Amino acid sequence: MKHFLQETDFQASELPALFALAREQKRKRGRVSKVLAGQTWAMIFSKSSTRTRVSFETGIRELGGNPLFLNAHDIQLGRGESIEDTAKVLSRFVHGLIVRTFDHSDVERLAAAGTVPVINALTDFLHPCQIYADAFTMAERWSKGGNLVGALRGRKIAFLGDTACNMANSWILGANHFGMKISLAGPKKFAPTKELDALLAREGFAGGYQFTTDPFEAVRGADVVYTDVWVSMGKEAESRKRRRVLQPYAVTAKLFAAAKADALFMHCLPAHAGEEVEQAVLDNPRCVIFDEAENRLHMQKAILTRLNAARKG
Numbered sequence: 001m002k003h004f005l006q007e008t009d010f011q012a013s014e015l016p017a018l019f020a021l022a023r024e025q026k027r028k029r030g031r032v033s034k035v036l037a038g039q040t041w042a043m044i045f046s047k048s049s050t051r052t053r054v055s056f057e058t059g060i061r062e063l064g065g066n067p068l069f070l071n072a073h074d075i076q077l078g079r080g081e082s083i084e085d086t087a088k089v090l091s092r093f094v095h096g097l098i099v100r101t102f103d104h105s106d107v108e109r110l111a112a113a114g115t116v117p118v119i120n121a122l123t124d125f126l127h128p129c130q131i132y133a134d135a136f137t138m139a140e141r142w143s144k145g146g147n148l149v150g151a152l153r154g155r156k157i158a159f160l161g162d163t164a165c166n167m168a169n170s171w172i173l174g175a176n177h178f179g180m181k182i183s184l185a186g187p188k189k190f191a192p193t194k195e196l197d198a199l200l201a202r203e204g205f206a207g208g209y210q211f212t213t214d215p216f217e218a219v220r221g222a223d224v225v226y227t228d229v230w231v232s233m234g235k236e237a238e239s240r241k242r243r244r245v246l247q248p249y250a251v252t253a254k255l256f257a258a259a260k261a262d263a264l265f266m267h268c269l270p271a272h273a274g275e276e277v278e279q280a281v282l283d284n285p286r287c288v289i290f291d292e293a294e295n296r297l298h299m300q301k302a303i304l305t306r307l308n309a310a311r312k313g
């Protein structure tokens with residue numbers, strides 16, 4: 001069974017066709033083949049969501065299927081039914097699971113115990129759907145209608161702020177997988193974790209990033225300046241401390257100007273103007289945050305299509 005739990009779950013050789021499918025889905029919006037006709041995909045969410053929930057619900061409907069949104073607290077999982085039993089039971093009813101949760105091991109356990117594809121819709125460790133949509137957004141701009149994945153190769157992304165969060169982890173793994181370079185800048189204690197280093201080593205990307213405490217060093221020569229919220233879901237108790245120590249890593253107009261002259265500004269959203277990014281950067285024409293959001297829909301439809309085809313193949 002093919003799952004999408006981390007960036008490397010699609011092999012490098014599968015990426016060109018996947019990205020081309022996302023481009024085709026985007027062009028044919030609303031007129032794509034109904035590959036999920038008669039199917040129901042359960043969406044188990046333990047955290048809030050705007051983009052992920054709406055793009056998956058809309059995308060599944062556009063592919064002819066039915067999304068079934070389940071707040072994790074409303075099902076027996078929230079009262080202690082095991083992850084394994086939940087996976088086995090839901091596999092008898094639905095054709096796939098889309099899961100937003102805290103522990104990354106939860107999505108791995110659901111995938112191991114169930115008999116349907118599982119998609120990671122964000123864990124504390126990784127957010128692969130966002131990275132694929134972001135990479136597609138970059139490729140659309142740089143490929144000029146040509147080879148999408150090839151257009152990413154050798155490009156540099158600079159990630160600022162909470163460099164140990166799910167988005168930073170996912171971008172480190174994703175950049176290596178897409179043949180990009182990545183530099184991160186944040187306080188020392190927010191440096192990428194041992195857990196991330198172990199994952200990179202397992203995937204053959206040991207040491208595949210640069211980390212510095214100097215934000216200007218990180219953005220030098222960057223094609224993309226990326227940031228994320230300073231207080232991820234589940235970290236609310238640390239809000240005050242995080243806002244204080246991450247302040248020097250805010251993406252200001254001055255910092256953005258230190259990247260390449262044609263660099264893009266990207267953010268997975270939700271953004272907090274005046275915290276991790278200045279309003280002037282959000283207003284810059286090279287800020288592509290809403291293209292990233294829109295592309296969640298097109299890329300996820302491509303991912304759903306491929307996982308469904310792999311099940312039949």
Ligand code: CP
Binds near residue numbers: 053268269270
């Ligand atoms: N970027 C993203 O995943 O947004 P949501 O939390 O709104 O789904």
Ligand code: NVA
Binds near residue numbers: 122167229269
């Ligand atoms: N790092 C953020 C990403 C939100 C899409 C969080 O986990 O809350």
